[in-house]
Amino acid sequence: MIYQPGKKSRINSVGIPFVELRDERLYVGNSSIKNHDSAPPLRTARHKVSGPGAFCGREPMPYLALNIDMGKRAVLIVGGGKVAARKLQTLREAGAVVRVVAPAVLPAIREQEASGAVTIRSGGYETADLDGVTLVVAATDDPAVNRRVALEAVEKGILVSVADQPEAGDCHFPAVLRRGGLEIAVSTGGRCPALAAEVRDAIAGMIGNDYADLVEQLAADREKLLTEGNGTTYNKALLRTKARCLIAELSAPKDIS
Ligand SMILES: C[C@@]1(CC(=O)O)c2cc3[nH]c(cc4nc(cc5[nH]c(cc(n2)[C@H]1CCC(=O)O)[C@@](C)(CC(=O)O)[C@@H]5CCC(=O)O)C(CC(=O)O)=C4CCC(=O)O)c(CCC(=O)O)c3CC(=O)O
Numbered sequence: 728m729i730y731q732p733g734k735k736s737r738i739n740s741v742g743i744p745f746v747e748l749r750d751e752r753l754y755v756g757n758s759s760i761k762n763h764d765s766a767p768p769l770r771t772a773r774h775k776v777s778g779p780g781a782f783c784g785r786e787p788m789p790y791l792a793l794n795i796d797m798g799k800r801a802v803l804i805v806g807g808g809k810v811a812a813r814k815l816q817t818l819r820e821a822g823a824v825v826r827v828v829a830p831a832v833l834p835a836i837r838e839q840e841a842s843g844a845v846t847i848r849s850g851g852y853e854t855a856d857l858d859g860v861t862l863v864v865a866a867t868d869d870p871a872v873n874r875r876v877a878l879e880a881v882e883k884g885i886l887v888s889v890a891d892q893p894e895a896g897d898c899h900f901p902a903v904l905r906r907g908g909l910e911i912a913v914s915t916g917g918r919c920p921a922l923a924a925e926v927r928d929a930i931a932g933m934i935g936n937d938y939a940d941l942v943e944q945l946a947a948d949r950e951k952l953l954t955e956g957n958g959t960t961y962n963k964a965l966l967r968t969k970a971r972c973l974i975a976e977l978s979a980p981k982d983i984s
C-alpha cells in the first residue's frame with residue numbers, strides 16, 4: 728500500500744499512515760505485531776516545570792553530557808527483569824560494580840554473579856540497599872517502588888535513573904555506538920528512546936570500524952605532540968587538520984580496480 732496524501736486513509740494516534748492498533752494487534756502495512764501491553768493505550772503528556780528536561784521556551788533544557796569512569800563506583804539496580812538486564816549490561820561494560828536487589832531475577836542476570844562483578848540480594852527493595860552507591864537504577868515493574876527508590880535516592884544525594892518515570896530521577900541512559908575508543912551517545916532526553924536507538928543505528932551505517940583505527944592513530948600522534956611542547960594552538964591546528972583529512976579519506980570512494 729502506498730500513502731497518498733489527501734486520500735482517505737487509516738492514520739494512528741501519532742499520524743503514521745497504515746499503522747493501526749486493532750484487537751490488541753498492531754497492523755503495519757500487511758503485517759501485524761501482537762500488543763502484549765495491558766496498559767491503557769493513551770497516557771497524559773508530562774509537563775515538566777523544573778529540572779533537566781523541563782521546557783525553557785520551545786527547547787527542552789539540555790542535560791549534562793558527561794562521561795563517567797564507573798570503575799571505582801558501586802551501582803544498585805532495583806529489579807531483576809528485562810530492563811534491569813539491559814542496564815546491567817551497559818553498567819558492566821563501563822566497569823561498574825553492580826548490586827541487584829529483586830525478589831525474582833532473570834537467569835541472564837543470575838549467571839553473572841559468578842564473575843564477581845555482580846552481587847544479588849533476593850528480596851524486595853530496602854532503604855539500606857542504597858548504602859555506598861553512587862548511582863541507582865529503579866527498574867521494577869511496580870511504579871510505587873520505583874518512586875520510593877527515586878525519592879530516597881534524591882534525599883541522600885545519590886544519582887537515580889527511573890525506568891518508568893524518568894522525571895522522578897535525574898539521569899538516564901542514552902543509545903550508544905562504540906568503535907574502539909570512539910563513543911557516540913544519542914539521547915532524546917527521555918522524549919522518544921526508540922528514536923535515539925534508530926538515530927544510533929543510522930549513525931552506525933556511516934561510522935565504520937575504521938574509526939577505531941583512527942582513534943588509535945591520532946591518539947598516538949597526540950601523545951607524541953604533547954611531549955614535544957609545541958603549545959596548544961599548534962597541536963589543535965595540526966590534530967584537527969589531520970583528523971579532518973583522515974575522515975575525508977575514509978569517506979572517499981575506494982578504488983578497488
Ligand atoms: C528516560 C529513559 C530512562 C532510562 O534510562 O531507562 C527511558 C525511558 C523509557 N523507555 C521506555 C520504552 C522504550 N525504551 C526503549 C529503548 C531504550 N531506552 C533507552 C533509554 C531510555 N528509556 C531513557 C531515555 C533515553 C532517550 O530518550 O534518549 C535506551 C536508549 C538506552 C538503554 O536502555 O540503555 C534504549 C535503546 C536500546 C538500544 O540500545 O537499542 C524502547 C525501544 C526499544 O526497546 O527498541 C522502548 C519502547 C518504545 C517506547 O515506549 O518508546 C519507556 C516506556 C516503558 C513502558 O512502556 O512501560 C520509558 C519510560 C517513559 O518514557 O516514561
Ligand SMILES: NC(=O)C1=CN([C@@H]2O[C@H](COP(=O)(O)OP(=O)(O)OC[C@H]3O[C@@H](n4cnc5c(N)ncnc54)[C@H](O)[C@@H]3O)[C@@H](O)[C@H]2O)C=CC1
Nearest residue numbers: 806807808809810828829830831851852866867868890891
Ligand atoms: N527505561 C526503559 O528503557 C524501559 C522501561 N520500561 C519500564 O521498566 C519497568 C521494568 O520493566 P521490565 O524489566 O520489562 O519488567 P519485568 O517484569 O521483566 O521485571 C520486573 C522486576 O521487578 C522486580 N520487582 C518487583 N517488585 C520489586 C521490589 N519491591 N523490589 C525489587 N524488585 C522488585 C521483579 O522481581 C522483576 O525482577 C516497567 O515499569 C516498564 O514499564 C519498559 C521498557 C523500556
